[in-house]
Amino acid sequence: MNPSPPLAPGLPVLGNALRMMGDVQQFLVDTYRQMGPVYRVRALNQAFVIMAGERANRFLLERGDEVFSSEVSFGGLNSEFGMRVHVLRGRPHRHLRKVLATGLSRDLLAARWDDVTAATERELAQWRGQRALPVVDRCQRLAAAQLSVAFTGANSAARFATLRSAFELVLDVTIAGKWPAAALKLPAYRRARAEILAFARSCLAERAAHPTGGPADLLDRANEAKDENGNPYPLEVRAGMALQGYFAGINTVAYLYSFMMYALARHPDVRARVLAEVDAAYDGDRLDFERLRGLPALHGLVLETLRVYPPAPGSARTVLEDFDFEGFRIERGKRVLVATSVPHQLAEHFPEPELFDIDRDFAAGRRASVYAPFSVGSHTCLGAGMTEVLAVATVAMMVRRLTVTAPDRPLRITATPGPNPGRRFAVTVAGRPKI
Numbered sequence: 226m227n228p229s230p231p232l233a234p235g236l237p238v239l240g241n242a243l244r245m246m247g248d249v250q251q252f253l254v255d256t257y258r259q260m261g262p263v264y265r266v267r268a269l270n271q272a273f274v275i276m277a278g279e280r281a282n283r284f285l286l287e288r289g290d291e292v293f294s295s296e297v298s299f300g301g302l303n304s305e306f307g308m309r310v311h312v313l314r315g316r317p318h319r320h321l322r323k324v325l326a327t328g329l330s331r332d333l334l335a336a337r338w339d340d341v342t343a344a345t346e347r348e349l350a351q352w353r354g355q356r357a358l359p360v361v362d363r364c365q366r367l368a369a370a371q372l373s374v375a376f377t378g379a380n381s382a383a384r385f386a387t388l389r390s391a392f393e394l395v396l397d398v399t400i401a402g403k404w405p406a407a408a409l410k411l412p413a414y415r416r417a418r419a420e421i422l423a424f425a426r427s428c429l430a431e432r433a434a435h436p437t438g439g440p441a442d443l444l445d446r447a448n449e450a451k452d453e454n455g456n457p458y459p460l461e462v463r464a465g466m467a468l469q470g471y472f473a474g475i476n477t478v479a480y481l482y483s484f485m486m487y488a489l490a491r492h493p494d495v496r497a498r499v500l501a502e503v504d505a506a507y508d509g510d511r512l513d514f515e516r517l518r519g520l521p522a523l524h525g526l527v528l529e530t531l532r533v534y535p536p537a538p539g540s541a542r543t544v545l546e547d548f549d550f551e552g553f554r555i556e557r558g559k560r561v562l563v564a565t566s567v568p569h570q571l572a573e574h575f576p577e578p579e580l581f582d583i584d585r586d587f588a589a590g591r592r593a594s595v596y597a598p599f600s601v602g603s604h605t606c607l608g609a610g611m612t613e614v615l616a617v618a619t620v621a622m623m624v625r626r627l628t629v630t631a632p633d634r635p636l637r638i639t640a641t642p643g644p645n646p647g648r649r650f651a652v653t654v655a656g657r658p659k660i
């Protein structure tokens with residue numbers, strides 16, 4: 226029988242916790258180089274098998290559904306907020322994905338374009354003149370405003386702080402293992418959870434009573450959704466569907482925006498190309514949705530930022546049945562992290578990976594599953610298409626109106642649990658001289 230994967234070196238007691246709570250993507254790349262495609266790590270009281278590299282991504286794509294479960298990592302999102310899609314497998318999963326996909330599509334963004342741009346402009350207007358804008362916080366508010374308008378037509382601003390704190394606590398408990406499960410019994414969290422679920426239910430009821438007549442969005446889809454056997458989903462699952470956009474997107478999208486702001490400030494050549502492209506695409510004060518397709522530098526910026534700074538650099542799973550990978554046995558019950566974004570930093574897939582290059586061939590990388598900021602396989606991100614368009618649109622609006630200056634020092638990336646520039650990352654924002 227094959228042996229267990231080797232243990233990566235780490236500190237006594239802490240194991241690899243410090244590096245995994247910091248720049249986790251860099252840790253995963255360094256450890257891949259040192260240990261190879263499969264190894265074990267410890268982080269405080271948790272133990273993981275890490276699978277990384279091109280063959281690990283292919284394994285997740287081809288055999289993920291058969292040998293892995295997401296229940297341990299994502300069960301908390303399901304039990305606390307009814308987000309079932311993350312934990313289902315097989316036919317029920319494929320069915321629910323189809324239902325959700327129709328409510329998370331780019332077409333919805335096109336249909337709500339005027340509302341989304343108005344919400345974006347409102348948020349950006351508050352950034353102007355700030356000498357130390359807390360980037361992550363403001364980008365989270367911006368992403369939440371955009372996603373709630375796009376997916377539900379509702380304004381979630383009044384509940385932003387409740388949504389963010391409850392969501393982050395669930396992630397810290399269930400995925401990062403930073404706090405024990407007892408943290409989800411704290412009265413403050415229980416109140417926040419009850420408020421969020423009541424909000425979701427009231428949005429669903431309000432929509433059922435007063436249909437908008439516009440294109441069906443996430444609320445309409447959740448109200449009418451039936452499971453794979455034709456039975457209506459229970460109310461808690463429909464509430465989870467209504468909340469899906471905030472929960473899946475609020476941190477990931479905000480981290481992407483934050484890293485893009487940093488990249489633009491650090492690469493004046495990229496900024497100049499993006500700015501020229503955006504100015505040519507604007508018609509006076511207006512940016513038409515259709516123009517977003519023809520912005521290659523901006524699209525390259527989004528994809529290159531996701532390559533270098535992936536906000537979700539791995540897929541966490543639990544093993545359902547023993548299997549062998551690269552000469553090692555991985556046993557049932559083990560927790561596995563498939564470090565899907567490690568190939569992003571390998572020269573055999575992305576020449577001179579340390580260069581920030583917006584002209585790379587990302588489509589080829591995607592086809593080969595080595596470019597995987599949204600993971601690969603059956604649970605691959607349902608918001609990927611929407612995210613890419615929204616990110617292009619957001620940066621276009623940002624550079625058109627604002628000039629952002631970042632401090633001239635390297636980022637201190639921190640993982641909560643997705644890597645981001647940290648709460649202290651701040652920039653100076655000035656208005657752009659009238660064009």
Ligand code: HEM
Nearest residue numbers: 310311470473474477478481537540599600604606607608
């Ligand atoms: C930069 C932005 C985003 C990144 C990097 C990202 C990344 C990911 C990744 C890596 C997964 C796979 C998780 C796994 O393997 O278990 C995932 C799943 C998912 N994402 Fe995203 N995501 C982003 C934005 C969004 C947005 C805006 C939405 C929707 C509103 C969304 C909806 C989902 C859903 C529903 C799933 C679960 C799919 C399933 O389990 O079948 N994501 N995302």
